[in-house]
Amino acid sequence: MKPAARMRLWGMIRKESLQILRDPSSISIAFIMPVVLLFLFGYGVSLDAKHIPIGIVIEQPDTATQSLAGAFESSEFFRPRHFDAIQSAQQALDKRQIDGIIWLRNNFSTRLLAGNEAPIGVIINGVDSNQANITQGYIQGTWLAWLEHYAASRGQPLLIPVSLEQRVWFNAALSSRLFLVPGLIAIIMTLIGSLLTAMVVAREWERGTMETLMVSPLHRGEILAGKLIPYFVLGMGGMLFSVALAVWQFDIPLRGSFWLLMLSSALFMLVALAIGLLISIVSKNQFVAGQVAIIVTFLPAFILSGFLFDINSMPDWIQFITLLVPARYFVAILQTLFLAGDVWPVVLANMGALCLMLLFFFFLVWRKFNKRLE
Amino acid sequence: MEDHPLRFTTVSKRFFSGSHQVQALDEVSFSIQPGRVTGLIGPDGAGKTTLMRLATALLQPDVGQIHVLGHDAVAKPLEIQSSVGYMPQRFGLYEDLSVQENLDLYADLQGMLLENRPARYAELMHMTGLAPFSKRLAGKLSGGMKQKLGLACVLVRSPRLLILDEPTVGVDPVSRRELWQIIYRQVQKESMSVLLSTAYLDEAERCHEVILLHEGKFLGQGRPDEFSRTLVGRTYQASAVGISPRRLQEKLNRFTGVIDALVEGETVRLVMETAQAPDPKTLLPELADVRILPIEPRFEDAFVARLKRSYDQGRSDLIMDLNISANEGDEVIRVNNLVRQFGDFIAVNRVSFSVRRGEIFGLLGANGAGKSTTFRMLCGLLPVTSGEVAVAGHDLRQAAANARRHIGYMAQKFSLYGHLSVAQNLRFFSSAYGLRGNRQKERLAWALKTFELTDYSGTNAGDLPLGYKQRLAFAAALMHEPEILFLDEPTSGIDPLMRREFWVRTNALAEAGVTVLVTTHFMEEANYCDRLVIMAEGEVLAEGTPQEMKARAHTIGQPYPTMEDAFIQLIEQRKAEREAA
Numbered sequence: 001m002k003p004a005a006r007m008r009l010w011g012m013i014r015k016e017s018l019q020i021l022r023d024p025s026s027i028s029i030a031f032i033m034p035v036v037l038l039f040l041f042g043y044g045v046s047l048d049a050k051h052i053p054i055g056i057v058i059e060q061p062d063t064a065t066q067s068l069a070g071a072f073e074s075s076e077f078f079r080p081r082h083f084d085a086i087q088s089a090q091q092a093l094d095k096r097q098i099d100g101i102i103w104l105r106n107n108f109s110t111r112l113l114a115g116n117e118a119p120i121g122v123i124i125n126g127v128d129s130n131q132a133n134i135t136q137g138y139i140q141g142t143w144l145a146w147l148e149h150y151a152a153s154r155g156q157p158l159l160i161p162v163s164l165e166q167r168v169w170f171n172a173a174l175s176s177r178l179f180l181v182p183g184l185i186a187i188i189m190t191l192i193g194s195l196l197t198a199m200v201v202a203r204e205w206e207r208g209t210m211e212t213l214m215v216s217p218l219h220r221g222e223i224l225a226g227k228l229i230p231y232f233v234l235g236m237g238g239m240l241f242s243v244a245l246a247v248w249q250f251d252i253p254l255r256g257s258f259w260l261l262m263l264s265s266a267l268f269m270l271v272a273l274a275i276g277l278l279i280s281i282v283s284k285n286q287f288v289a290g291q292v293a294i295i296v297t298f299l300p301a302f303i304l305s306g307f308l309f310d311i312n313s314m315p316d317w318i319q320f321i322t323l324l325v326p327a328r329y330f331v332a333i334l335q336t337l338f339l340a341g342d343v344w345p346v347v348l349a350n351m352g353a354l355c356l357m358l359l360f361f362f363f364l365v366w367r368k369f370n371k372r373l374e
Numbered sequence: 375m376e377d378h379p380l381r382f383t384t385v386s387k388r389f390f391s392g393s394h395q396v397q398a399l400d401e402v403s404f405s406i407q408p409g410r411v412t413g414l415i416g417p418d419g420a421g422k423t424t425l426m427r428l429a430t431a432l433l434q435p436d437v438g439q440i441h442v443l444g445h446d447a448v449a450k451p452l453e454i455q456s457s458v459g460y461m462p463q464r465f466g467l468y469e470d471l472s473v474q475e476n477l478d479l480y481a482d483l484q485g486m487l488l489e490n491r492p493a494r495y496a497e498l499m500h501m502t503g504l505a506p507f508s509k510r511l512a513g514k515l516s517g518g519m520k521q522k523l524g525l526a527c528v529l530v531r532s533p534r535l536l537i538l539d540e541p542t543v544g545v546d547p548v549s550r551r552e553l554w555q556i557i558y559r560q561v562q563k564e565s566m567s568v569l570l571s572t573a574y575l576d577e578a579e580r581c582h583e584v585i586l587l588h589e590g591k592f593l594g595q596g597r598p599d600e601f602s603r604t605l606v607g608r609t610y611q612a613s614a615v616g617i618s619p620r621r622l623q624e625k626l627n628r629f630t631g632v633i634d635a636l637v638e639g640e641t642v643r644l645v646m647e648t649a650q651a652p653d654p655k656t657l658l659p660e661l662a663d664v665r666i667l668p669i670e671p672r673f674e675d676a677f678v679a680r681l682k683r684s685y686d687q688g689r690s691d692l693i694m695d696l697n698i699s700a701n702e703g704d705e706v707i708r709v710n711n712l713v714r715q716f717g718d719f720i721a722v723n724r725v726s727f728s729v730r731r732g733e734i735f736g737l738l739g740a741n742g743a744g745k746s747t748t749f750r751m752l753c754g755l756l757p758v759t760s761g762e763v764a765v766a767g768h769d770l771r772q773a774a775a776n777a778r779r780h781i782g783y784m785a786q787k788f789s790l791y792g793h794l795s796v797a798q799n800l801r802f803f804s805s806a807y808g809l810r811g812n813r814q815k816e817r818l819a820w821a822l823k824t825f826e827l828t829d830y831s832g833t834n835a836g837d838l839p840l841g842y843k844q845r846l847a848f849a850a851a852l853m854h855e856p857e858i859l860f861l862d863e864p865t866s867g868i869d870p871l872m873r874r875e876f877w878v879r880t881n882a883l884a885e886a887g888v889t890v891l892v893t894t895h896f897m898e899e900a901n902y903c904d905r906l907v908i909m910a911e912g913e914v915l916a917e918g919t920p921q922e923m924k925a926r927a928h929t930i931g932q933p934y935p936t937m938e939d940a941f942i943q944l945i946e947q948r949k950a951e952r953e954a955a
Binding site: 371 | 458
C-alpha cells in the first residue's frame with residue numbers, strides 16, 4: 001500500500017471511529033442493545049411450558065384417582081385445580097383460567113381394574129396450538145408414567161406394549177434459554193452490521209458529506225474499507241461482549257472452540273456489513289435505509305433464522321425463503337458451537353453458505369458504489 | 375500543460391425525473407483563465423451545480439468533453455479529484471468532528487505530508503480567524519464560521535483549481551467579506567484559479583470574469599464591466615416629491631420602455647430599453663417634481679436586462695382587492711423583551727419592536743440570527759420562553775388560535791402539497807381557515823386571477839416551475855384575507871427576476887392595507903421595507919427606516935453607504951463594545 005493511500009484510509013478510519021464514539025446511538029446499539037436483548041430473552045422470554053394451569057374433575061374419588069391426581073400435582077409442569085363437575089371446569093376453560101381439563105369419570109377405577117383402554121378424558125384449549133401440543137404431550141407423559149407406576153405397584157404387567165424412554169441431548173433440561181441466547185448473538189450482529197451501518201452511510205448522503213468524500217482522491221475501495229473496518233471492529237466488540245454475557249451471566253456452555261466462533265462470526269459480520277452498505281447505497285436516506293434494513297435483515301433474522309421458530313416446521317416455500325437469510329446459517333453455527341461443540345460438517349456447510357453470500361453481496365456493493373452522483 | 379484550468383466543449387447533460395426529462399446543460403462551451411476568479415451566475419435551475427459536479431467528475435456528460443487541469447474528466451477522475459478543491463453547497467463538514475479533526479481528515483484524504491501540516495494549519499487558522507475554536511465541534515460553529523472552516527478544509531493542500539458552489543449564501547456580510555478576502559489571497563499568493571457560483575449579483579462585480587448561464591444555456595462570458603457597459607446610457611435614477619418610492623416604482627414599472635424599476639433608498643433605479651433619456655413629462659405626467667438622473671450601469675442591471683425578455687413578469691396592473699377587517703389601533707404587532715431558549719442556547723434574546731398597520735416590516739440578519747425563531751413565536755407556532763407578544767391585539771400566550779385567524783404565514787420552503795393540484799391546494803388552505811361554499815369559490819377565483827394561476831389550476835403543485843410555486847404559496851397564505859402576513863425568507867434561493875416579481879406583489883399588498891412582516895438575508899432587500907430591525911445572534915442591533923440605518927454608517931470615506939455597509943458597521947461596533955466591556 002502506498003503511503004498516500006495508507007494515509008487516506010487511516011484518515012477515514014479515524015474519522016469514522018470518532019463519529020462512533022461521539023454518537024450515542026452507535027454505542028447504544030453496539031453495547032446497550034445486546035444487554036437489553038440478552039436479559040429480555042435470557043430471563044424474560046421462555047418457550048418452555050411450566051406450571052400449566054389445568055383442571056381435574058374426579059367424579060368418584062377413590063385411591064386410584066387420588067394417586068393420579070397426586071401425580072399431576074407433584075409434576076412441575078402442572079398447577080392443577082379441582083372441580084366437582086365437568087360443567088364448572090368447562091366454564092373455567094372458557095374463561096381461560098385453565099388450559100386443559102383432565103376428566104376422570106365415575107367408571108374410571110372399574111375400567112382401570114378391568115384392564116380396559118385408557119379411560120381418562122382430556123380437553124385442551126387449542127387456541128395456542130403450540131402450547132396445546134406441549135400440554136397434551138406432558139399430560140400424556142404424566143399419565144403413562146403414572147400408569148406404569150400403578151401397574152408395577154400392583155404387581156401387574158403394563159398393558160401398553162411400548163414404553164417410551166426419552167433422552168434429550170445437548171440441552172438436557174430442555175431450557176429455551178440455552179438456545180435463545182446463542183441465537184441472539186446473530187440478531188445483535190445483524191443490528192450492528194446492517195441497521196447501524198446502513199443508517200450511518202445514508203446519513204453521509206443526507207448531510208452532503210458523501211459528496212465531499214467522492215470528490216476527494218479517495219479510491220472506491222478506500223471509502224468502502226474506511227466504512228467497513230470501524231464497524232467491523234464495533235460489531236465484533238458487540239459480539240464478544242454478548243458471548244461474555246452469555247457464558248458468565250447466563251451460564252450458557254461454550255462447547256465448541258472459541259476461535260471457530262470468532263472466525264464464523266467475522267464471516268457473518270462481513271455479510272451483514274455488505275448488506276448494510278448495499279442498502280445505504282441504494283436508499284441514500286436515513287429513514288428509508290433504517291426501514292429497509294429492519295425489513296430485509298432484522299425481521300428475517302428474528303423470524304426466519306431458526307432463532308425463535310423451528311425452520312423444519314415451516315411450510316416448504318417459507319423454508320425455501322429462509323435459505324436466503326444469512327442469519328439462518330449463523331444461528332445454526334452458533335447453536336452448534338455453543339451447545340454441541342465443533343461439529344465440523346454442520347459448521348463448514350453453514351460457513352460455506354455464508355462465504356457464497358459474502359461474495360454475492362460484495363460483488364453487488366462494488367458494482368453499485370461508484371464515485372459518481374448518478 | 376494546458377492554458378485553461380477548466381474547459382467545457384459542447385457539454386450537454388440531461389436528467390430524468392420520473393417521466394419527464396430536464397435538460398440541465400445544453401451544449402455549453404467555455405474555458406476559464408488561470409489565476410483568476412470566474413463567477414458562475416444564473417438564476418436557480420440554470421445548471422450551475424450540475425456544471426460544477428461535471429467539472430469535478432462527480433457526474434458524466436451525455437455529450438461533449440470536459441478538461442480539468444489538462445485531464446479529461448471522463449477518463450481521469452482521480453487525477454482531477456486530487457488537484458481540485460471543491461466545496462459543495464452544503465460544504466461537507468462533519469458536524470460531530472472538531473475544527474481540527476475536520477482539517478486533519480481533509481489533510482489525510484489529500485495525502486498531505488505530516489511535516490507540511492503545522493505551517494499550513496497555522497496559516498489557514500489565522501486567515502479564517504478560527505484559531506481560538508480549533509477544539510470546538512463544527513456543528514457548534516456559527517453559519518459564517520462553518521463556511522470559513524469549509525473553505526479552509528478545501529484549501530488545506532492548496533488546490534490548483536478551486537470550485538465553490540454558492541459559498542456565500544445565507545452568510546452574514548462580515549463573514550462574506552472575509553470569505554472573499556481569503557479567496558483573493560489564494561489567487562494572489564498561490565495563483566490559484568477559482569470558479570464560484572453565487573446568488574448575489576453584487577458579488578459578480580468582485581469576479582475577474584463572469585459566465586452567465588440560464589436554463590442550461592451558456593449566455594455569455596466576460597468581465598463584469600463588459601456586461602454593464604452594454605447598458606451605458608440606459609440606466610437612470612428617478613425621484614419625485616410627494617410620492618413614496620414604492621408607489622413611484624409601481625408607476626414606472628407599468629411604463630413601456632422601462633425594463634426594470636427598482637427601489638433604491640428614496641429613489642427608483644431605472645433600466646430603459648433604449649439609450650434615450652426618459653422625459654419626466656411623458657413618464658410621470660401627473661407628478662410635478664420629478665428628477666431623473668443618469669447613473670452608472672452595474673452588473674445586476676445587465677443581468678436583468680438580458681434575462682427579462684424571456685421572463686414573464688407581473689407587469690399587469692397589480693391591485694390586490696382584499697377586504698381587510700381593520701382593528702382599531704395603529705400598532706398591529708408589539709413585541710416586548712421576547713426571549714426564546716432551547717436548552718442553554720438563547721436563540722432570541724430580549725427582542726423588542728413594534729409594527730404599524732400597513733407597514734412592510736423587515737427582519738434582517740444572517741442565517742442563525744434568530745429571525746425564523748422570532749417569526750414562529752409571532753405566529754404562535756412556538757411557545758415563548760418569556761416576554762410579551764401581541765398580534766392584532768391578541769396576547770399570543772392566551773389566545774393563539776384567535777390571533778391566528780388574522781394572520782397569514784408563508785413558510786421558508788413553501789409548504790404546499792406537491793401531489794395536489796393548484797386548485798386543490800388553494801381549496802385545502804381556504805377550508806383550513808373555515809372558508810366554504812360561495813365564499814370559498816369567490817376566493818379561489820380571486821386567487822387564480824390575481825396570481826395568474828388560471829392556466830395551471832389543474833397542475834400538481836410539485837410540477838410547477840419555481841416562480842409559480844411561490845405565487846401559489848403566496849395565494850394560499852392570502853385565502854382568508856389576513857390583516858397581517860408573515861413571509862419567512864420568501865426570496866431565499868430564487869433568482870433576482872423572481873425576487874422582483876415577489877416585491878411587486880408585496881408592495882401591492884401593503885397598498886391594500888395588509889401589514890407585511892418579512893425576514894431576509896439579502897441586505898439590499900431592506901430597501902423595500904418601511905422599517906426594519908437588524909438582528910445578529912438573537913439580538914436586535916438596530917431598529918428604524920432603511921434611511922436611518924444607512925445614515926448611521928455615513929462617514930467621509932463612505933458618503934453613500936449601502937445597507938450592507940450599515941450592517942457591517944453595526945456588527946463591528948458591537949464587537950468593539952464587547953471587547954471594551
